[in-house]
Amino acid sequence: MKRLLLLGGVTEALAMARQLGPNHIYSLAGVGRVPTDLVCQVRVGGYGGADGLAQFIGDHGIDLLVDATHPYAAQMSQNAATAAQQAAIPCWALRRAAWQASSLDDWREVADWDELIVALAPFKRPLFTLGREPLQHLNEIPGHQFWTLRALDNYPGNERCEVIGARGPFLLEDERELFSQRNIDVLISKNSGSGATDPKLEVARERGVPVLVLKRPELPVVDREFSTAESLMQALRGDFL
Numbered sequence: 001m002k003r004l005l006l007l008g009g010v011t012e013a014l015a016m017a018r019q020l021g022p023n024h025i026y027s028l029a030g031v032g033r034v035p036t037d038l039v040c041q042v043r044v045g046g047y048g049g050a051d052g053l054a055q056f057i058g059d060h061g062i063d064l065l066v067d068a069t070h071p072y073a074a075q076m077s078q079n080a081a082t083a084a085q086q087a088a089i090p091c092w093a094l095r096r097a098a099w100q101a102s103s104l105d106d107w108r109e110v111a112d113w114d115e116l117i118v119a120l121a122p123f124k125r126p127l128f129t130l131g132r133e134p135l136q137h138l139n140e141i142p143g144h145q146f147w148t149l150r151a152l153d154n155y156p157g158n159e160r161c162e163v164i165g166a167r168g169p170f171l172l173e174d175e176r177e178l179f180s181q182r183n184i185d186v187l188i189s190k191n192s193g194s195g196a197t198d199p200k201l202e203v204a205r206e207r208g209v210p211v212l213v214l215k216r217p218e219l220p221v222v223d224r225e226f227s228t229a230e231s232l233m234q235a236l237r238g239d240f241l
Contacts, residue, residue, distance in 0.1 A: 002063040004240050005056075006040075007080055009069035009193070012094060012229035016068060017042075019233060019241060025060065040091070053083035064240070066232070067093040067222065072190055074217035075225075090223040092235070096193035097227050098216060099201065106210040109133035114138070116188065118229045119212050123186040127179070129200060130188055130214060135163070148182050172199040177202050 005025045006017055007124045017026035020040035027043045028034060040241055047053040057065065065087075067080040077093065084091035110116045113133070120126055120141070128149045140156050141147055147161040158167030162182075178184070187204045191213050196206040204211050226232035233241070 002239055003061055004066055004236070005062045006061070006066045007069050009073055009076070010071075010094065010096065010192075012096075013068035016066075016229050016233060022240075024240070025062075029176075030207075047079070047083075050079040050082035050086065052237060053079055054086035057087040057089060062087070063089055065089060065091045067091060067206060068229070068232075071096055071098075071192060071216055071219070072214070079220050084168070084222075085203045092146040092224045092226065092232065093222045094229060094232055095219065095225045095227060098191045098193045099198070102205070104205050106199070106204075106208070107213050108210060109213050109215050111215050116214065118214055120186065120188070123210075125183045126186045126188055127182070127184045127200075128188045130190060134161075148178075148184065170199050173204060173222065175177045177230060179207055188214070189215045191216055210228065233236045 001023055002022050004020070005027060006020065008017065008026055008028045014035060015025070017035070020026065022039055022041065024040045025043055026038060026040050029046065032042045035042065046059045047056055048109060065080055065084045067077055069076045069080070082089050082196055106220055108119055110119050110230055124145055126145065126147055128147060132151055132155070134147065134149050135155055138161050141160040145160065148164065149157065149161055150164045150166055152165065154168055157163040189198070189200065189211055192198070194226060201211065211218065224235070228234065
């Protein structure tokens with residue numbers, strides 16, 4: 001029986017894992033909740049780079065590596081592609097299509113943190129939805145700004161930053177209330193992509209709030225790419241499911 005290793009990270013990965021039998025392995029970095037109700041095996045933690053992942057693949061008789069990590073997890077995706085090559089097995093990847101701005105949106109792409117800070121300078125009440133990275137810069141907040149930072153878990157902020165620990169999906173009405181209560185005048189977001197537009201982007205559009213979008217990283221070439229979990233699972237049927 002063939003065996004696959006599924007590298008999780010996006011919401012769709014868990015839905016895929018729920019369709020895997022006990023011979024397969026669902027791998028998580030350990031950030032966020034770890035599911036306990038899966039039939040497949042669950043592994044939590046890193047591998048020690050591409051070499052460690054290749055070793056794991058060989059030790060556990062993996063026939064196919066599926067990269068369903070976040071579009072911004074570029075290092076993990078590179079490790080996956082490299083490890084699969086070293087282990088001489090195919091690597092497939094779930095590559096979400098990016099969100100596309102409409103004519104009603106004011107999206108401004110930035111390449112990195114330095115560009116982001118420059119673009120952020122005119123604003124006073126930003127909402128960060130980038131994960132934990134802004135926590136490293138709390139002592140750099142300009143005097144005219146107050147940051148609202150939303151992350152998966154609660155972290156300490158300071159007198160110029162409120163940290164909200166919350167996990168999506170978020171409801172449109174709740175996002176409207178968040179923007180209104182905190183007078184958000186700019187949104188900072190990754191372009192994570194998914195089947196539906198994120199409600200925070202809808203609220204930014206409604207309120208005429210600009211969105212500073214962190215540019216997607218380039219990801220490595222793999223043997224097969226899929227834009228949806230459904231098409232990937234269809235390709236797995238027969239040999240693996």
